Amino acid sequence: MDVTSCSSVLPKTKLYGPNFYNSDAKFSLSHSCTRFRTSVSCHSSKNSQHNSTTQPLAMLCSSSRDNRQATFGESHQPIDKRNPVGKTFSSVGVCEYDGTLVESHSHATEEKIGVLLLNLGGPETLNDVQPFLYNLFADPDIIRLPSLFQFIRRPLAKLISVLRAPKSKEGYAAIGGGSPLRKITDEQAHALKMALEAKNLHANVYIGMRYWYPFTEEAIQQIKKDRITRLVVLPLYPQFSISTTGSSIRVLQSEFREDAYLSRLPVSIIKSWYQREGYIKSVADLIMKELESFTEPAEVRIFFSAHGVPVSYVEEAGDPYKDQMEECIYLIMQELKARGVYNEHTLAYQSRVGPVQWLKPYTDEVIVELGQKGVKSLLAVPISFVSEHIETLEEIDMEYKELALESGIQNWGRVPALNCTSSFITDLAEAVVEALPSARALTTATSTSQEIDHDPVRYAIKLFFGSILAFLLFLSPKMITAFRNHLI
Numbered sequence: 001m002d003v004t005s006c007s008s009v010l011p012k013t014k015l016y017g018p019n020f021y022n023s024d025a026k027f028s029l030s031h032s033c034t035r036f037r038t039s040v041s042c043h044s045s046k047n048s049q050h051n052s053t054t055q056p057l058a059m060l061c062s063s064s065r066d067n068r069q070a071t072f073g074e075s076h077q078p079i080d081k082r083n084p085v086g087k088t089f090s091s092v093g094v095c096e097y098d099g100t101l102v103e104s105h106s107h108a109t110e111e112k113i114g115v116l117l118l119n120l121g122g123p124e125t126l127n128d129v130q131p132f133l134y135n136l137f138a139d140p141d142i143i144r145l146p147s148l149f150q151f152i153r154r155p156l157a158k159l160i161s162v163l164r165a166p167k168s169k170e171g172y173a174a175i176g177g178g179s180p181l182r183k184i185t186d187e188q189a190h191a192l193k194m195a196l197e198a199k200n201l202h203a204n205v206y207i208g209m210r211y212w213y214p215f216t217e218e219a220i221q222q223i224k225k226d227r228i229t230r231l232v233v234l235p236l237y238p239q240f241s242i243s244t245t246g247s248s249i250r251v252l253q254s255e256f257r258e259d260a261y262l263s264r265l266p267v268s269i270i271k272s273w274y275q276r277e278g279y280i281k282s283v284a285d286l287i288m289k290e291l292e293s294f295t296e297p298a299e300v301r302i303f304f305s306a307h308g309v310p311v312s313y314v315e316e317a318g319d320p321y322k323d324q325m326e327e328c329i330y331l332i333m334q335e336l337k338a339r340g341v342y343n344e345h346t347l348a349y350q351s352r353v354g355p356v357q358w359l360k361p362y363t364d365e366v367i368v369e370l371g372q373k374g375v376k377s378l379l380a381v382p383i384s385f386v387s388e389h390i391e392t393l394e395e396i397d398m399e400y401k402e403l404a405l406e407s408g409i410q411n412w413g414r415v416p417a418l419n420c421t422s423s424f425i426t427d428l429a430e431a432v433v434e435a436l437p438s439a440r441a442l443t444t445a446t447s448t449s450q451e452i453d454h455d456p457v458r459y460a461i462k463l464f465f466g467s468i469l470a471f472l473l474f475l476s477p478k479m480i481t482a483f484r485n486h487l488i
């Protein structure tokens, strides 16, 4: 079995440097395809710009298992009781893939393909909201604390989740008492499995959620139990962000590096896929359809609203999210122009949380400005996520719509999320087929700045100064006001 030498090992102090995100770890498809004896053709896109960015699992880890308040069972208890079927969409045990064989050392092994869909997860009931928020805020990729402050991560997550829960619960109550994310992701997984079968690729499709059931760790245990021999990891986020795909990959890495079987499993990660032709065309189709519902379609401002991230992610940590978002919007607008649609457009960022600066312009502020400028028709396009969720159903459909109407905008529309749109699912299936040949096994892990300090003196010094700083932070009037203003 191949072991990929990984060039993506990160510097200890800067976990997310631009080198990691910009490193082009694509493998030559033609080379990789020769490793298969298979009738599945390896598609390379006509236009390389439209390929997904794939990469074998890179090596940076910090254990995220402990960061969790809600238990998801012992590591060898793969199926969540609430989901007896689990998150595997499998109709066949062994993946035939049209007689595919892959050479493993000196003997040939039957290939068993797995596709792991990564997603955020959402609370299914109002009682789930606070523990879900705890999991989210305990994630080192969501709240990035200096190493000195790591020990306050869990109490801080507890505090923020308790303070935030009432506001979040109101939102979830307004959309029916829970997130639709699990149901939609289940449907997408099923549709993807069918689309792969239509391409004669029989694969088990797994769902791994980052902050709620079915957790990524459970999916990984199921993959291991099923003895998958080749895995494609497909995050359901078109654009890469440290806070989404990056965070889920971190979980994968920490699970994989500790396990002999998993660390040898050939894996291909599709890090981002916002530039795929099939995706761009599917979004353009939905926009065109929605424009037709306005009386004067050409006068409508197309308003892309992306989920924000703190500015520091982009400017300090090298998150490519903003660049990818802008390129994505550019490609969609080019596609619309090619179809004779020349509407004005705007990109803004929504859903900011907490006292720090987030990517600008902010959606709510831009809506007010556009109203003041005399824009009368607005079509909102949620762009960072491919399923309906709280931020489309509550924030956009309720809060922003109300704000727009108050601001003088008379005609409001919203493009639905892609969900199971067939052209989109077919494109995801193509992305999986393209990624398969570049699967590579994990190499050994390196330590990171997040790892436990084994030197007791250094640890004691850090603890001492960290406690003083944490104490000052909690008592600072600025911090208290910030919590009150932004979380509750």
Ligand SMILES: C=CC1=C(C)c2cc3[nH]c(cc4nc(cc5[nH]c(cc1n2)c(C)c5CCC(=O)O)C(CCC(=O)O)=C4C)c(C)c3C=C
Pocket (backbone or CB within 6 Å): 120, 121, 122, 123, 133, 136, 141, 142, 143, 164, 167, 168, 179, 180, 181, 237, 241, 243, 244, 307, 308, 309, 310, 353, 384, 385, 388, 389, 390, 391
């Ligand atoms: C690409 C999409 C997303 C990015 C980037 C992202 C970053 C990010 N989010 C928070 C805080 C919260 N996110 C919440 C819900 C939520 N976030 C996304 C997507 C992205 N987040 C989705 C799809 C959802 C909804 C899930 C659902 O239940 O439907 C929440 C909880 C809801 C709320 O209280 O508003 C929080 C909190 C941060 C801090 C962050 C980047 C650092």
Ligand SMILES: [Fe+2]
Pocket (backbone or CB within 6 Å): 307, 351
């Ligand atoms: Fe979010």
